[in-house]
Amino acid sequence: MQRILVIDDDTDICLLLRRFLSKNGYEVAIAQNGQTGLSLLEDFSPDLVMTDFRLGDLDGGQILRKIKERFPEVPVLIITGYSDIKIAIDVMKQGAFDYITKPLFPDEILLTIKKALSGEKPDGSMQTTAEKENGATKSTNKSTRSKPDSNYIFGNGPESKNLYRQIDLVAPTNYSVIIYGESGSGKESIAQEIHKRSKRANGPFIAMDCGAISKELAASEMFGHEKGSFTGALNQKIGHFEMANGGTLFLDEVANLPYDVQVALLRVVQERKLRRIGGNKEISVDVRILVASNERLMESCRKGKFREDLYHRFNEFSLDVPPLRDRKADILEFAQFFLETTNAELGKDIKGFDEDVKAAFLSYPWYGNLREMRNVVKRSTLLSDGDYIESKSLPFEIINYSRLLFSEPTQPVISEDIVPKQEEPAKPNLKSAALDAEYEMILQVLKQVNYNKSKAAQVLSIDRKTLYNKMKSYNL
Template sequence: MTKVLVIDDDRDMCLLLRKFLERNNFEVIDFTSGKKALAWYEENMPDIVLCDLRLEDISGLEILQKMKATNPSLPFLIITGYSDVRSAVEIMRHGAYDYITKPLFPDEILVTIKQALANGEAIKNQPVKSAQSQKKTSENAPDLEFDMHEDYVVGPSQAFQQILKQVKLVAPTNYSVIIYGETGSGKEAVANEIHRHSKRAKEPFIAIDCGALSKDLAASELFGHEKGSFTGALNQKVGSFELANGGTIFLDEVANLSYDIQVSLLRVVQERKMRRVGGTKDIELDVRIIVASNEKLWNATQDGKFREDLYHRFNEFSIEIPPLRDRKEDIMHFAGYFLRITNKELEKNVTRFSQDVINAFNNYVWHGNLRELRNVVKRAVLLSDGDTIELKSLPFEITNYEKINEFIPSQPARSNDITNAATPQAATTPAVKSGSLDLKSASIDAEYETILEALKQVNFNKSKAAKLMKIDRKTLYNKIKEYQLLNNK
């Protein structure tokens, strides 16, 4: 019989759960004291734990951490009030499987318990693959699987699973959400997922890139304008907020909005009404606002770039998307997905990645995150002749990344002028290789190191690297192509 440990300082809640679970063939042990529950746990092993978020003598987080330290696969559920969903997320980040909100509903309790138990068994019974079997799996990339929540691709890493749990947690509410993440990490996809799992799912989802809005036209794009309100306003325009009425608006890179727009936005958030540019009538709004930023908005408020009162209005809930380089388990998972959709787009049949490509993908830092990975896979599929993606189809910075780390120092260059990188003081290795006095080879080596240094300084943006080295972009591409040919000889 499945043994359930219930921890809640409300005696009536313990009694209610005991009677209900026993009727459904569970063995129940309950405590109103968290410390007594921990003392019992040291000598016993439950199959699942239901723990109230707030206890009188110890926090639910501390109980979770102590129990998970001895049994990482233990299914742990949080019991919480609706007003404490943000606190529940913090505990879920530490390994809780899910949460149950008060008032409790029998069907929800049973379903959540069964799912948690199944997940715990899956973790416990997950086989440890040998190096040989891992290599075999990697080489057979057509067998790469990916999960989808409707149109949303789900990565297997624990960090990504935690993001999904947070989405599930906040989606049914009407909270404003801040999504933090680097460029290309999938902030808009997460915002869309929140919308599709909310009560507004059948209403519009409008996404706006605030970084692309010009200062002069930002107010018009967001709030609309009346005919004749400014030079060039030949017709009435409905703004993005009005288009999103009833649904969700997503403001990407919101910190880029000017101070004047932030003032107007604050009124929208506070009063749930807006006025078109040049208009005289207020328009009532029922819009959920999700914003995103690649920098912490609190830091932006301290630097005077973002209004603190607006920040607090948005900061009802936040989700942080880790960069792809910190989610190694997701790299080949998403690469496999991008491979499949690119095959459909290009009507090709590239079915796998070579082991060298897999190693290169896993060693690379992915400055552009999922967006960069998608573009690399699309390019590689286009360039591939057979059914396997090889190293020769990958960009220079990926195939040479280990050499870049070997040749280039970790500390930043002392000057912004890249020509200094070719001097003896800036070089990390001598241009003349051991046993060789070939002047042409020495010149190529020095040039090679200079280009690598330039690429590294600008995060591998080739246009910026060319400008830094005072050459045109075409010349840089020709140089890179030349080095790739030399490297593949």
């Protein structure tokens, strides 16, 4: 059973967290001041520490330093209020895994704890070998094979080298950058790479997913709000712009921003000043803006979804991230990278992939790009017991992709309810093979985006109405 130490001077929070985490299978110890918490480290030997940032005797920074001096491998989560977020981000630079804001939400707490204990980073990527070694991980039987110290795999193919050259070129500047690429291709990781190579590397990197925020909350998330500024505004909130002050703000799927927020954003970009919702004070901000989109912003401008003046503000430089299917020279290298990170996570030492698996990887189109490949390799590694991953460990749609593409209509791989029965056996024809392949593609993309039809339509480069019609015809 994994152990969690909770340090908070609020008795109710301590008891609440102990009850909640115990129900979810963790052994929990609590301490109501910093010194007591530090004294419990030796005896309790926690796998993770959750500590309030503001304690009576010590603050979050002091607690973190003392924990890392004695137990550098233990991840630390900072509990903080909205008004302390900027400070919490600074503490993260000193080695905290992540922060959780009050009021505390059970789902958020569990998700963050699971990421921390699994070795996954707050952004969803996995820790590299160098990061694990710097953390002096407890497990001694994990793979120690070296991996690139980066959140993103660049590869050695011509497309990858060209992308890397462009990042090297634009990173040291203060240009705004538009990053184009399909879902799962690593746009946020590229933005992080630009930030790390910039003069703002010591400042915060703040990411905002514009496609995952409701229209009503978008302005509050971006610019912040004052207490009482609208129904439900129980506390002052610092927006993403302020949090990114002195560093980089990454706006993912920026075309999804509501039009009125785009108007306010244009003013902030031009004047480098903002006002929180309900506030009168102008706040100066020094932020480099990187944006990402899986559709061309100029096309969004033509459709009336995106302001053209804002587009030109952002379009000082643009990068195109090629989809994984267009980077054949790097596919096996990427797969090996994910294998090594998963080996380290699971304590395995699988050496590679057999020839059938390599052939399947090279022929499969990877509609979900690097995200899909990472998940496939993680699953296959978990299922494999030998020295090499074999085809039996791969998902059906990958190992059978070629057969799906060229299957005969008289022996359909998909359900008979999906492809209409023919009166008599017919010869193989391209149309039937295309139907099979199209069905599998749509199903795979829907799974990748958790059946979000809007995102699936974007990934497939079709409109939502076309997607609905195809899903109806395939009984999906």
